[in-house]
Amino acid sequence: MENWLHKQADLKPNQLALIAENKQYTFAQLEQIVIKRAQQLMTILDDNRRVGVLTTNCLAGYVTILALQQLGRQLVLLNRRLAKPELEDQIDQAQLTQIVQDDAFELDLSNTQQFTFHYLSQLAGQPAEILADFKEDQVTSIMFTSGTTGRPKGVEQSFGNHFYSAMGSVLNLGLLPDDCWLAAVPIFHISGFSIMMRSLIYGIPVRLYDHFDAHQINADLLAGRGSIISLVPVMFEKMLADLPRNQAYPASFRQVLLGGGPVKQVTLVASQTRGISITQCYGMTETASQIIALNPKDAAAKLGSVGKPLFPVSLRIVQQDSEGLGQLEVKAPNIAVGYLNQADKYQASFDDGWFKTGDLGWQDDEGFIYIKGRQGDMISSGGENVFPQEIEAVYRHLPEIEDMVVVGVPDTQWGSVPVALVKFKSDAFLSVADLRNYGREQLAHYKVPHDFVEYSNDWPRTASGKIQRYRLVTEYQNIKKRPS
Amino acid sequence: MENWLHKQADLKPNQLALIAENKQYTFAQLEQIVIKRAQQLMTILDDNRRVGVLTTNCLAGYVTILALQQLGRQLVLLNRRLAKPELEDQIDQAQLTQIVQDDAFELDLSNTQQFTFHYLSQLAGQPAEILADFKEDQVTSIMFTSGTTGRPKGVEQSFGNHFYSAMGSVLNLGLLPDDCWLAAVPIFHISGFSIMMRSLIYGIPVRLYDHFDAHQINADLLAGRGSIISLVPVMFEKMLADLPRNQAYPASFRQVLLGGGPVKQVTLVASQTRGISITQCYGMTETASQIIALNPKDAAAKLGSVGKPLFPVSLRIVQQDSEGLGQLEVKAPNIAVGYLNQADKYQASFDDGWFKTGDLGWQDDEGFIYIKGRQGDMISSGGENVFPQEIEAVYRHLPEIEDMVVVGVPDTQWGSVPVALVKFKSDAFLSVADLRNYGREQLAHYKVPHDFVEYSNDWPRTASGKIQRYRLVTEYQNIKKRPS
Numbered sequence: 001m002e003n004w005l006h007k008q009a010d011l012k013p014n015q016l017a018l019i020a021e022n023k024q025y026t027f028a029q030l031e032q033i034v035i036k037r038a039q040q041l042m043t044i045l046d047d048n049r050r051v052g053v054l055t056t057n058c059l060a061g062y063v064t065i066l067a068l069q070q071l072g073r074q075l076v077l078l079n080r081r082l083a084k085p086e087l088e089d090q091i092d093q094a095q096l097t098q099i100v101q102d103d104a105f106e107l108d109l110s111n112t113q114q115f116t117f118h119y120l121s122q123l124a125g126q127p128a129e130i131l132a133d134f135k136e137d138q139v140t141s142i143m144f145t146s147g148t149t150g151r152p153k154g155v156e157q158s159f160g161n162h163f164y165s166a167m168g169s170v171l172n173l174g175l176l177p178d179d180c181w182l183a184a185v186p187i188f189h190i191s192g193f194s195i196m197m198r199s200l201i202y203g204i205p206v207r208l209y210d211h212f213d214a215h216q217i218n219a220d221l222l223a224g225r226g227s228i229i230s231l232v233p234v235m236f237e238k239m240l241a242d243l244p245r246n247q248a249y250p251a252s253f254r255q256v257l258l259g260g261g262p263v264k265q266v267t268l269v270a271s272q273t274r275g276i277s278i279t280q281c282y283g284m285t286e287t288a289s290q291i292i293a294l295n296p297k298d299a300a301a302k303l304g305s306v307g308k309p310l311f312p313v314s315l316r317i318v319q320q321d322s323e324g325l326g327q328l329e330v331k332a333p334n335i336a337v338g339y340l341n342q343a344d345k346y347q348a349s350f351d352d353g354w355f356k357t358g359d360l361g362w363q364d365d366e367g368f369i370y371i372k373g374r375q376g377d378m379i380s381s382g383g384e385n386v387f388p389q390e391i392e393a394v395y396r397h398l399p400e401i402e403d404m405v406v407v408g409v410p411d412t413q414w415g416s417v418p419v420a421l422v423k424f425k426s427d428a429f430l431s432v433a434d435l436r437n438y439g440r441e442q443l444a445h446y447k448v449p450h451d452f453v454e455y456s457n458d459w460p461r462t463a464s465g466k467i468q469r470y471r472l473v474t475e476y477q478n479i480k481k482r483p484s
Numbered sequence: 485m486e487n488w489l490h491k492q493a494d495l496k497p498n499q500l501a502l503i504a505e506n507k508q509y510t511f512a513q514l515e516q517i518v519i520k521r522a523q524q525l526m527t528i529l530d531d532n533r534r535v536g537v538l539t540t541n542c543l544a545g546y547v548t549i550l551a552l553q554q555l556g557r558q559l560v561l562l563n564r565r566l567a568k569p570e571l572e573d574q575i576d577q578a579q580l581t582q583i584v585q586d587d588a589f590e591l592d593l594s595n596t597q598q599f600t601f602h603y604l605s606q607l608a609g610q611p612a613e614i615l616a617d618f619k620e621d622q623v624t625s626i627m628f629t630s631g632t633t634g635r636p637k638g639v640e641q642s643f644g645n646h647f648y649s650a651m652g653s654v655l656n657l658g659l660l661p662d663d664c665w666l667a668a669v670p671i672f673h674i675s676g677f678s679i680m681m682r683s684l685i686y687g688i689p690v691r692l693y694d695h696f697d698a699h700q701i702n703a704d705l706l707a708g709r710g711s712i713i714s715l716v717p718v719m720f721e722k723m724l725a726d727l728p729r730n731q732a733y734p735a736s737f738r739q740v741l742l743g744g745g746p747v748k749q750v751t752l753v754a755s756q757t758r759g760i761s762i763t764q765c766y767g768m769t770e771t772a773s774q775i776i777a778l779n780p781k782d783a784a785a786k787l788g789s790v791g792k793p794l795f796p797v798s799l800r801i802v803q804q805d806s807e808g809l810g811q812l813e814v815k816a817p818n819i820a821v822g823y824l825n826q827a828d829k830y831q832a833s834f835d836d837g838w839f840k841t842g843d844l845g846w847q848d849d850e851g852f853i854y855i856k857g858r859q860g861d862m863i864s865s866g867g868e869n870v871f872p873q874e875i876e877a878v879y880r881h882l883p884e885i886e887d888m889v890v891v892g893v894p895d896t897q898w899g900s901v902p903v904a905l906v907k908f909k910s911d912a913f914l915s916v917a918d919l920r921n922y923g924r925e926q927l928a929h930y931k932v933p934h935d936f937v938e939y940s941n942d943w944p945r946t947a948s949g950k951i952q953r954y955r956l957v958t959e960y961q962n963i964k965k966r967p968s
Contacts, residue, residue, distance in 0.1 A: 001795075001796050001798075001817070002797075002798040002815075007795060010792065010851050011792050011795070011851075013850075133798075167651055170654060170655075170659060171654075171659070171685070171686060171687070174658070174659040174660055174661055175654060175655070175658040175659050176658055176660065177658055201655070201795070202655060203655070203795075308494065308495050311485075311491060311495070311685070311687075312485050313486075314485075314486040314617075331486075333485070366497075367494050367495075
């Protein structure tokens, strides 16, 4: 396929493409500033086909991401909220030599050149070779996600992945001439990055928010400045709380796309009362965004369901128990084409051609899917995926700790939060404050367990020896009930 | 991708899928009757992977086409208007052994079993193996089209071709929840067949017309029963003429997709006056429907243009003359995957990976494309493509005829019609009536030249010896001006 940005600049030069930081750009203008940034990048880029990006949802980051894509570089989108050792591990895995970053990013990372967007914007630029075609199997973006082993894997997403993901979405949500997608979720996540790609494929504008401000977004929506928004439940709850009782969003605002965790019934009811159309959806980095979605018209009848697999997605549930609960596996052209440097792990994530999502769920008589939990016990906390094994691995470095298990417990604000059950070595002990401080040095804040309790029994295990984490959730809750 | 019909029956079981012959079917119901027809077909089908279909736009034909597709058979969609020798040639090329046909079709075709839809509907049925997946590269439909050599070529269209074609269309026209596509163009043509495929891909209903009745269609549109219609210009003109002066289509009728030839300025003006949104488009059997389209907002400023290449289509113009006129070549995932049994011709239709459309055109400063004429001198007559070489080849069989050249001349009703310039052998002669009668026996009526004139000069030729047909158009017109 022809270069998407170039194609839209050809097809719809005067169509709005981006609204950010009180500026707005048509596709022709966006192409112009992106090409300029590509030329500036050519002044500093070495031959490494991968370039790291550390950015907030700022205009300069948006443009730089597109510029690297235009140059055919693989974008390694690093999570802006990670701690230094986490970032350095991913930089090492991706063999990055250069990173472009927003001006406020302060960490010095080992073995890489770091360039701020401001620095780039001052450069004169050099001739740049722009991709003529976006080839279906060419990797354009890499995002890290953790699996059950704990060490993050770099998910390789191709142009074809993003294209089919956008097609699945358009066949579900439709496409109107005045569509405008609001991006308040991070563009270094698939949730935000997929909005950027849809904009290029559909030829519609993105309204970019540099941080989540419920009041500002409500003001924009009430003024008719947006038709679709992607949100995690906690964001949507804040918007509902902020929305004045006597006001309603206009009909042009047609859809809230809610992902990243279950939605509370009270939220669903509130949105219905206020006439807001919600599409709940399920997806992962490996599927380049949504693959299952629940339409608004089914939301009331199918409470708790994530919906049905989108058009280009097939789904099956294997190893079902007597009640139909089993492992969700999918087949779709938007399944990522590889894990960075881990061909074996990629192979292992398929079962006879079906991608193992790692989630457990079941399907009702009408084909609606309900997700029960993550096989790998991932904790979904405020839209971020937290993997217990990764946290445990960090803490096991402490000499005082013999073992630790992290589990997710329900939380009214974040959906779920990690808590830790700790076994200390004989005669050793650390306070909760010590444990928390150590975590904050080593991990992103959202990964640091919200609570630590001492645990002295043997871990509950399956017949085959695997720790039964779900039982530890109950044990943790029992411990907390006891008078201390 | 999962079987499209099955997918929609899963995703939207209660969504309307088809309205035909005063009946209507949801996707769940359509799947049911299609599977039943597939089972009935299993009672009679031999092992030939190709099955011929001869049908009007009737419900039974629609269902039988889908049933054959469900069985993974290659549909050979024969033009219901062809004469017996033409059909037999195509049957021979496709090595067909069986044909399913509407009840009114009367010709006895050599070497094939013929089954009417009524006959099929009486059968008990046998177990049928339904396609689980529609694989991107699997050929599902074959339609014949003539090239410059005259003998029709079977164009092999894959599921991927139809999918990408539908994607190009949705990215141009958008998709609304209440969309309903009106099919008054033949379903054995790519124009109608592509509507069937879009219905399966988008999950929207088709309103099928067994024949074109401008008044009936207007009545439906005025009553809000349709949002998009595909038409050739002559049909649209009839609808405009029939539309009462004091009435206007409702806003829910959002688009006329006009293809198959140039649109008259008076038609464009009339549609603007009456508030009708037209998308002019260009496509061919080999591109599985539209690849270039002109949006309504550009129609007035870009009169005569077919627009810009759709999202998944790249276009280039090669061998341009001093004024920029050259050969249109395209690259797109919806280019047909082959010509039946003619791998060499298929190869020859590409120029370094670019498909040679055979059309001559130019592009203005803003990228809008204007088509000047067909390199192969195809005559587009009332939505049917007429190829001079095919007609000439038939006539050259007559002992009285030494040579004949057929050219297209403008016609107020059909856009263009074929006329013939004839050289008789010395002392031989045939009357216009004789020539016409012979043509009617051998060719579809629309291919029979509307006029025959004797021509005794040498044919005008290019330096390399090719006949300059465009000069013969002028010569024909001069002959007609002379007092006879």
